[in-house]
Amino acid sequence: MKKIQEYEKDLASIRTMMERSAKFISLSGLSGVLAGIYALGGAVAAYFIAYYPVSPLRYRIYSVQDPATLLKLIAVAVVVLIASLTTGIILSSRKARHDGSSLWTPASRRLLLSVSIPLLTGGIFVLIMLGTGHYGLAAPACLVFYGLALIHGSSNTVDEIRYLGYSEIILGLIATSFPGYGLIFWAIGFGLLHIFYGSIMYRKYEK
Numbered sequence: 001m002k003k004i005q006e007y008e009k010d011l012a013s014i015r016t017m018m019e020r021s022a023k024f025i026s027l028s029g030l031s032g033v034l035a036g037i038y039a040l041g042g043a044v045a046a047y048f049i050a051y052y053p054v055s056p057l058r059y060r061i062y063s064v065q066d067p068a069t070l071l072k073l074i075a076v077a078v079v080v081l082i083a084s085l086t087t088g089i090i091l092s093s094r095k096a097r098h099d100g101s102s103l104w105t106p107a108s109r110r111l112l113l114s115v116s117i118p119l120l121t122g123g124i125f126v127l128i129m130l131g132t133g134h135y136g137l138a139a140p141a142c143l144v145f146y147g148l149a150l151i152h153g154s155s156n157t158v159d160e161i162r163y164l165g166y167s168e169i170i171l172g173l174i175a176t177s178f179p180g181y182g183l184i185f186w187a188i189g190f191g192l193l194h195i196f197y198g199s200i201m202y203r204k205y206e207k
Contacts, residue, residue: 027157028091029206032198035084039190042080046073046183056183070130080190095206107156114153118145136179143172143189158205164197 047056049072089103096103122145126138150165168189175185 027161027201028088028095029198029201029204031084031088031091032194032201034087034091034198036191036194036196036198038080038083038087039194040187040192042076043183043187043191045076046186049073049076051183111153111156114156115149118149118152121145122149136182137176139182139186140172140175140179143168143175143185146189147172158201160197160201160204164193167193167197 050069093103122141125145126141129135129138129141147165147168147170150161150168152165154162154165171185171189171193175182175189178185
């Protein structure tokens with residue numbers, strides 16, 4: 001009986017080592033929660049830049065076409081992105097050290113490569129849309145391409161990332177039918193969904 005328990009323990013250790021080599025499991029759920037909070041803060045800033053004093057729940061029948069306003073909105077998005085990436089790197093690095101592993105591994109490199117292609121493609125696509133006046137579909141396109149990036153990279157990390165990707169794509173497709181509510185869908189996709197799935201990851205892998 002004792003030998004069987006030792007074998008099971010050895011198998012569990014081997015399985016853990018294989019998972020660490022094949023998947024990037026140091027991704028911090030707390031960083032996802034904070035990224036969601038940053039996105040909600042960015043949505044509030046975008047509201048005051050482009051909507052105020054009109055209610056954000058009111059259907060928007062016109063698009064933001066003022067170059068100065070567009071630049072401000074892009075600046076808000078860039079700040080949110082930088083803050084989210086910085087927080088993710090710091091917290092994931094701390095989690096990796098706690099787990100006795102490294103942040104920069106073959107799995108993390110594969111993850112970075114997998115998500116970068118859809119993200120770069122989506123970013124260029126959205127910029128082209130903004131440059132050609134297709135403002136109403138910019139937010140849905142961000143959600144769809146972000147979801148595709150998550151699904152594409154999910155094979156190299158935890159399963160929750162795949163489910164987050166599915167949720168982002170579904171939300172983005174729904175948002176295409178309601179272009180006047182782009183800010184609301186943006187806040188839900190990058191804010192609330194990040195907080196929801198980040199909380200699940202934190203409870204499952206970090207507590």
